[in-house]
Amino acid sequence: MKLKNHRPSTRLIREPRAMPKKRNLGRWIYIGLLMLIGLWAFDVFFGQFFFLRGNGLVVARPYVVASEYIGTVQDISVRQGEAVNEGDVVAFLKSKQYDEELARSHFELSALSADRARLTSELNGQRELIALAKKRLSSATSFRDRLETGLANGVSTGTALNTAYEREYTAREDLERITSDITSLRAELAALYQQIDQRRVLMQKIEAAYDEGRLVAPAGGIVTEVNAIESSVIRPGDPIMTIAAGTPYVLAYFENGSLYDIEPGQQVTMYYGTRNLTGIVTALLPVSEQLPEEFQRSFEPADRAQIAEIRIANPENFPPLFAKLDIGGGLFSSIHRLFDWMLEA
Structure with a gap:
């Protein structure tokens, strides 16, 4: 009886220990995803109450260039984004008014x-008459004295004395009238000189305000907006352009009703693109203002927020004016930015 030769089997036998490792890896991935979703949900619904979060705009003190009179814009010598110095001519106007x-x-x-x-001329004429009136009164008074003496001595008559009285009265009346006219003319001249001086001052103010149609920059800075165009008609107070002057700062908007407090001197982290900026809260304004359009959510009522001013601690990384910044701090702020980036992507 012959035995058959059996070839050795080459089948691979799966090791029983490999399967649990893969199942553990999948379980950890699943748990991680659940934790990320839970963290995202907590951040969306409750993060604004517990963690510092806000928005900001890089701004500077605004100055408006406007006209004090109705005029037609002849020329605008600067454009948006240009730097100007205080006193530079930025526009020319022509005013019919x-x-x-x-x-x-x-x-x-x-x-x-x-x-x-x-x-x-009238005053000079009255001054010449007053000397003659004084002589006339003196002569009438002397004549009346002589007649009174003559009447006492029986030389003159009462009729002649009455005539002397009438002459003296007329002379005194004329002198008083001339004196009164001189006083009145002096008062009128004084008032007239005052009116002339006021009119000249007013003309100087008008000429200074118009300045041959030149409009100058009230402060040195950057032209952020040009509201007028050449040949347009400008009314008093209408803005022609806006200039941002001074050191830029961040005007921050924080959610109302949060559980954290913001205090002056507090350090915050601001994000502009891929750059991180450090800021110091310098002031909390005692108002709650409506958020700008850049920070409003579509199809929702207008939100209001607490306003704060923040100084950028590292000025070498200054973002441009009116750049939008995200404000936060800590790990959850970075996670929030990561979620926002993932949703936008």
């Missing part, structure tokens, strides 16, 4: 000057 007002002021000044010349 100014021309009419200045012509009217010149006419009124000419009329006042004519009245001054007329009153001065």
